[in-house]
Amino acid sequence: xxxxxxxxxxxxxxxxxxxxxxxxxxxxxxxxxxxxxxxxxxxxxxxxxxxxxxxxxxxxxxxxxxxxxxxxxxxxxxxxxxxxxxxxxxxxxxxxxxxxxxxxxxxxxxxxxxxxxxxxxxxxxxxxxxxxxxxxxxxxxxxxxxxxxxxxxxxxxxxxxxxxxxxxxxxxxxxxxxxxxxxxxxxxxxxxxxxxxxxxxxxxxxxxxxxxxxxxxxxxxxxxxxxxxxxxxxxxxxxxxxxxxxxxxxxxxxxxxxxxxxxxxxxxxxxxxxxxxxxxxxxxxxxxxxxxxxxxxxxxxxxxxxxxxxxxxxxxxxxxxxxxxxxxxxxxxxxxxxxxxxxxxxxxxxxxxxxxxxxxxxxxxxxxxxxxxxxxxxxxxxxxxxxxxxxxxxxxxxxxxxxxxxxxxxxxxxxxxxxxxxxxxxxxxxxxxxxxxxxxxxxxxx
Amino acid sequence: xxxxxxxxxxxxxxxxxxxxxxxxxxxxxxxxxxxxxxxxxxxxxxxxxxxxxxxxxxxxxxxxxxxxxxxxxxxxxxxxxxxxxxxxxxxxxxxxxxxxxxxxxxxxxxxxxxxxxxxxxxxxxxxxxxxxxxxxxxxxxxxxxxxxxxxxxxxxxxxxxxxxxxxxxxxxxxxxxxxxxxxxxxxxxxxxxxxxxxx
Numbered sequence: 065x066x067x068x069x070x071x072x073x074x075x076x077x078x079x080x081x082x083x084x085x086x087x088x089x090x091x092x093x094x095x096x097x098x099x100x101x102x103x104x105x106x107x108x109x110x111x112x113x114x115x116x117x118x119x120x121x122x123x124x125x126x127x128x129x130x131x132x133x134x135x136x137x138x139x140x141x142x143x144x145x146x147x148x149x150x151x152x153x154x155x156x157x158x159x160x161x162x163x164x165x166x167x168x169x170x171x172x173x174x175x176x177x178x179x180x181x182x183x184x185x186x187x188x189x190x191x192x193x194x195x196x197x198x199x200x201x202x203x204x205x206x207x208x209x210x211x212x213x214x215x216x217x218x219x220x221x222x223x224x225x226x227x228x229x230x231x232x233x234x235x236x237x238x239x240x241x242x243x244x245x246x247x248x249x250x251x252x253x254x255x256x257x258x259x260x261x262x263x264x265x266x267x268x269x270x271x272x273x274x275x276x277x278x279x280x281x282x283x284x285x286x287x288x289x290x291x292x293x294x295x296x297x298x299x300x301x302x303x304x305x306x307x308x309x310x311x312x313x314x315x316x317x318x319x320x321x322x323x324x325x326x327x328x329x330x331x332x333x334x335x336x337x338x339x340x341x342x343x344x345x346x347x348x349x350x351x352x353x354x355x356x357x358x359x360x361x362x363x364x365x366x367x368x369x370x371x372x373x374x375x376x377x378x379x380x381x382x383x384x385x386x387x388x389x390x391x392x393x394x395x396x397x398x399x400x401x402x403x404x405x406x407x408x409x410x411x412x413x414x415x416x417x418x419x420x421x422x423x424x425x426x427x428x429x430x431x432x433x434x435x436x437x438x439x440x441x442x443x444x445x446x447x448x449x450x451x452x453x454x455x456x457x458x459x460x461x462x463x464x465x466x467x468x469x470x471x472x473x474x475x476x477x478x479x480x481x482x483x484x485x486x487x488x489x490x491x492x493x494x495x496x497x498x499x500x501x502x503x504x505x506x507x508x509x510x
Numbered sequence: 511x512x513x514x515x516x517x518x519x520x521x522x523x524x525x526x527x528x529x530x531x532x533x534x535x536x537x538x539x540x541x542x543x544x545x546x547x548x549x550x551x552x553x554x555x556x557x558x559x560x561x562x563x564x565x566x567x568x569x570x571x572x573x574x575x576x577x578x579x580x581x582x583x584x585x586x587x588x589x590x591x592x593x594x595x596x597x598x599x600x601x602x603x604x605x606x607x608x609x610x611x612x613x614x615x616x617x618x619x620x621x622x623x624x625x626x627x628x629x630x631x632x633x634x635x636x637x638x639x640x641x642x643x644x645x646x647x648x649x650x651x652x653x654x655x656x657x658x659x660x661x662x663x664x665x666x667x668x669x670x671x672x673x674x675x676x677x678x679x680x681x682x683x684x685x686x687x688x689x690x691x692x693x694x695x696x697x698x699x700x701x702x703x704x705x706x707x708x709x
Contacts, residue, residue, distance in 0.1 A: 073700070076649050077668035081550035083542045088560055090545075091537035094567035095530065 141491060148487050155480050275360050275416070278330055278423035280337060280351040286344035287432045289313070293322040296427050299339050300326045306422065322429040327422040336425055344429065360416055367409045374402045518583035526574050537567065540584065543670060544591050550665045551595040554650050562598055566591045588672075588680040592662060599658075652702040660695035667692050 286292040293313055300306040310325035328336045337349075377399045381392065475482070518536060525532040544566060548559035569590050577586055653661055666677040667688070678688040 073649075073703075074668060076646060077653075077664060078670060079646065080554075080650060080653065081546045081665050081669040083546035083549060083559075085545075085556065087542060088545070089537070090541060090560060090564040091533055091567045094564050094571060095533060097564075098568055098571045 141494065144487055144490065148484060151483055152480060274355055275357045275420045276330075276353040276355050277416075277419045278333055278351070278353045279426075280333060280423065281349070281426040281428070282337060282340050282346065283348040283428040283430070284340065284344035285347050285430050285432045289320040289322050289429050289431050292343045292429050293324065295343050296322075296324050296326070296340060296429065299336055300328055301332075304329050304332070306332075309424075318431045318433045320431050322427075324425075324427040324429075326425040326427065328425055330421055330423045333423040333425070336423075340425070340427060345432065347430070356416055356420065360413065360420075363409055363413050363416070367406060367413065370402050370406045370409065374399060374406065377402065518587075519579070522570070522574055522577060522583050523579075533567070533571070536570075536583075540587060544587070547588070547665065547669050548591060548595050550653075550669070551592065551662060552599065553654050558598055559595075562591060562594045566594050569594070582676070582679070585676055585679045588666075588676075589682070592666075592680060596658065596662075648706060649703070652699055652706065655702060656695055656698060660691055660698065663688055663691040664695040664699065 284292060290313065293311070297308050297311060300308050306326070306328045308324055309327050311323065313320070313322045315321050326336065337351075377395060381395050381399070384391070384395075516535070518539070521532045521536045525536070541563065544563045545559055548562040548566075549556055552558045552562065566587070570587065577583065653664060656664065662681060663677065666672055666680060667674060669677075672680075674688060674692075675685060678685045681688065683691075
């Protein structure tokens with residue numbers, strides 16, 4: 065083969081696009097095909113018929129199948145479709161997994177009592193038996209280990225942990241203290257030697273009857289501050305050991321202001337608050353509580369230990385009555401130290417008991433017209449404008465927040481559906497472009 | 511050739527208005543040219559070229575109403591044909607990347623049994639047009655290897671009655687782009703032909 069001359073090359077290129085055969089009058093076939101297709105309401109079918117008229121059904125079908133297989137669009141569509149299916153499958157697989165995880169993480173409402181106690185009590189604490197004396201020691205963390213150990217304890221029907229015993233002993237000493245006139249909050253005491261079910265019930269009781277120091281603050285407005293102050297001070301029942309620990313009444317007229325601190329029985333807190341609410345218009349109310357159960361239990365354990373040491377030293381003192389005076393004096397000094405610590409801890413225990421048994425209620429009473437006197441309501445145009453401006457601004461911010469939240473929610477929650485929608489739109493666009501002639505030379509299809 | 515008194519745009523408007531012979535008149539003006547261009551773009555496969563042209567007419571019939579008044583009908587018609595031809599070409603032929611070891615496009619076309627003889631078969635023939643026929647087949651194979659963009663530009667620009675401006679409109683590319691592609695295509699084609707002549 066030789067390289068064509070420049071002129072020859074141009075001529076040959078022109079010859080490549082020159083039709084030398086007969087005139088096939090294809091427009092007639094096309095027109096006939098579309099006529100037939102119009103009758104069948106399908107233009108493409110008509111084209112097939114036109115081609116079939118020339119080449120037969122088999123060849124035309126083979127050609128069309130080859131064209132479909134060769135086209136890029138179906139390949140891309142199949143790829144997108146496959147991705148969509150994979151996405152849906154992944155979502156379908158993930159959703160049950162996430163649901164199951166949510167169920168696992170959700171609080172077990174219908175959980176067995178022992179398990180409920182483990183969840184409630186064991187969070188952040190664990191119990192482990194260490195040493196030969198069978199002492200139980202608290203360790204931080206490992207809630208699951210706690211659960212397993214408690215289950216094993218129940219299965220083996222071992223006696224309850226010493227903490228329960230301590231509580232029982234503390235309760236018995238509480239009885240003695242109450243009999244002596246000291247107000248105490250009784251810790252739960254197992255009625256019987258705890259077996260597995262009894263231990264679970266006792267733990268649940270202990271969880272339910274925790275030692276909580278309760279405080280409440282209530283702010284009242286009253287036309288008669290002094291009268292309300294007197295009524296509030298009379299709410300405390302001295303017969304129940306309740307009292308008013310602090311009070312003040314200051315100012316005159318609209319600026320009169322009273323403050324009371326009441327110590328009322330914890331179980332009467334709700335009743336007292338209700339009574340206070342009836343004395344005036346409630347402006348503000350707040351209540352909180354501090355759980356001191358662990359402090360009490362620890363204090364009692366240390367107290368019990370000191371008492372045991374004291375008893376041992378006393379026994380030793382009795383047995384060694386003939387010992388040298390120096391040793392006896394040293395022993396007495398030791399016993400004295402221990403008794404000092406015991407008294408200190410007993411005082412702490414009593415204080416905690418009082419705090420638990422008596423809730424603190426702080427009552428603030430203001431004059432009803434104090435507000436008008438202190439800050440008169442401004443009915444002016446400026447006030448109205450600033451108020452409306454503030455309201456509009458807040459509403460605008462709230463609306464913006466709602467809009468953003470809504471968009472994020474729709475975008476995230478409907479991600480799968482958006483993907484499917486985009487895929488559907490892409491398919492429709494492809495089909496539309498493939499049926500529109502001459503729209504884009506690169507993408508138009510047959 | 512006398513210039514037709516009625517323009518293509520008028521004819522298509524008449525056809526869309528129900529004058530069916532107007533389509534025949536349009537076909538008389540353009541069908542052979544369309545067939546030639548389709549044959550060139552489709553690698554010399556006449557049967558495919560017939561299909562492409564027939565479907566082009568079908569599209570003119572079905573979508574003639576989308577033809578914008580004021581545009582050139584011939585440009586629109588050729589654009590439809592080019593799109594049709596492109597959609598009918600297998601993807602590997604669009605890119606110009608043919609299998610190594612084959613005899614260019616002829617090898618692939620021979621497998622389909624739809625094309626005139628290839629160079630090797632031509633060489634075995636005895637006759638006066640043997641050399642020119644082999645040369646044309648070699649040229650066609652070299653054009654096929656150019657890739658879709660260059661190939662279409664080359665064939666359109668050297669197609670009878672087609673100006674560069676019209677070719678640019680058909681391909682929907684700027685005139686400058688068309689010319690640069692044409693130069694690149696010609697350069698590459700000459701290089702290929704020279705290589706084949708040496709080899």
